[in-house]
Amino acid sequence: MKKELLIASALVGSLGLAGVAEAASVSFAGNVRNGVTGDDTDSSSGGTHSSDQKASLTFSVEETTDAGTKISTGFNVFDEGADDAGNPSGLTLTFTDGSSLALVEAGNAATGRIATVPGASGEQGIAGVTSSANSAPTAITYGSTSDNVGFTYTSAADALGVEGLTFGVSAAFGDDPDGSISSTAEQSYSAGITYVTTAGDTTVTIGGGFINATDSNPNTINDKSDVVMASIAAVTGDLTVGAGFGSGSYVDGDTTEVDSMSITTVGAKYVSGDITFAVGASDAEAKDGAEGANGTNTDSLEKVSASVDYVVASGVTATVGYTDVSAVDENVSKTSFSGSSWYIGANISF
């Protein structure tokens, strides 16, 4: 009956107030993370210190129609030089039943539906490890990609009559210039599902999904992305624990074939007043090869991290983090990308 009420309201609006100029609600939000990091790799005798600064600012606009459908869009401004600078968000329609349809800048339904595995806060990490030849993934969503020319439909909660179930499906139909030295996602399909349930005082979130995207590079043998991911998280009082798994193959960069990719993550966090303690670990490996060749030798990446967050004020957190990394490239331990790293900084949301 609530729906009828809303519909009736829409009728009132269309009969009585048709032609009224619509006002858009414009808002901004931002996040700044400033701090210092220290790296101490296994190959160097002395550590290095450096600053770590990240900033983002988003302007968003939204309007709700008389029928209750919310139309929203926006764009962000990241640190100059960052890949996502000026990245617009496409259009999102949020319907009165809670479902939504994202148009453009869509096509990746799986990543939003997986459960978040707790992990350490902070920006610590061995410099260069992610951009090195090591193809081992760093997250269970690693390798997932899609083309922007698409849509994502996300159901309302309790979808299909199942309490706690939410699902998302997406498809994208990009067509980029074919080239042997460039690789982009073209036709992309993705689906994800979340199920939230309770057991005693514990709330359990289970999520999973897959992404498949074809590659514009005709010489690669892998799809641009063909990955599956699943995770589970449980919240009991102030304690949250979780685990996740990702697997598949993809094309890294423009020409690197990555096969037999797998990653397992586990983590926990505990909130005590204004202080949050978090620990996390991941174990990842993959086999990489040149364009057109299956991967043969194994790359791996093991990480163990911990952090302490302290709430300073509304929107402001102070963070101390530590990570230990062990990297192997082509079956050979890479001391220059292995070692420990720490971070001290602040995270400010506004």
Next chain:
Amino acid sequence: MNIVNYCLALFLLLALASCNNTLDRDEARAKSQARADIIQRSGTKLIGKESDVLIDAQNRLRTGGGLFGKKASSLELFGNNEKNTNLTMGMPINPYLWKGALETIEFMPISSADPFSGIIITDWYSTISSNNERCKLNIFIKGAQLKTNNLKVNSFCQLINDNKIWVDQKISIADNIKLENVILNKAKKLKLSAN
């Protein structure tokens, strides 16, 4: 990727989804750890890499919001200066919220409406297509400014059981919020048309 993996994962999730549970769904949703749910719950408007948005969302949830409050900071680009509340003489409540609320629910029978206390109470309302269910609304307009905090909608629904007795249903916070949004939107447009 072997299609069997997809099917296996989907089957596992659907099997888990079919498990019975009777605990509070709203509370469970409020603790959902799905990435999209965390981002939505935090109220962040940030756009960009999902990992960065998630970090911001978690920071907002951890600290209770952003520097300027729980909601994203509003830009008054269109001259909607809240200092200009357009008060009507004798009405301590926002007239656009009041009129918007009345217009929104005008198809329902009104039990009482007091513009000085800002309270609208409807009578039970049912429809032919769903005559086994009836609902009523209590609407509270609590201030002179046109803002979210000054509007509260409480809905109460009942279903008739086999013994022809009306039984209270669980209050849906989500539906109340939807109704508030409809009234707020209506009020906003009334204000625009008045200006």
